[in-house]
Amino acid sequence: MDIIARTKFVRISPRKTRLVADLIRGKAVEDAVTILSYTHRKAARVLQKTLHAALANAKEKKSVDIDSLTIAEIRIDGGPVLKRFMPRAMGRATKIRHRTAHIFMKLSES
Secondary structure, three states, X not given: OEEEEEEEXXXXXXXXXXXXXXXXXXXXXXXXXXXXXXXXXXXXXXXXXXXHHHHHHHHHOOOOOHHHEEEEEEEEEEOOOXXXXXXXXXXXXXXXXXXXXXXXXXXXXX
């Protein structure tokens, strides 16, 4: 049985989040929690919250053994981009793009 958790509109770049997601892809849940707790990046905290949400969803389904769960799929998609302008020299302006991410995590029993 698959357990799904989603976190949407996170104010962090998908590219930076994918770097941390690659560390835990395919790992057991216990190992993933340990890796994320010792990773010093903003994306690690966001992924840890998503993982805890998935574990809470698994606890609601009484038929799932939580100790045997692994991260079957983790996908980081781009969300909407907040566009701003920053004034520069000689009357010019440059674009500032604040990217957002959508996180999709699926756990399955191994």
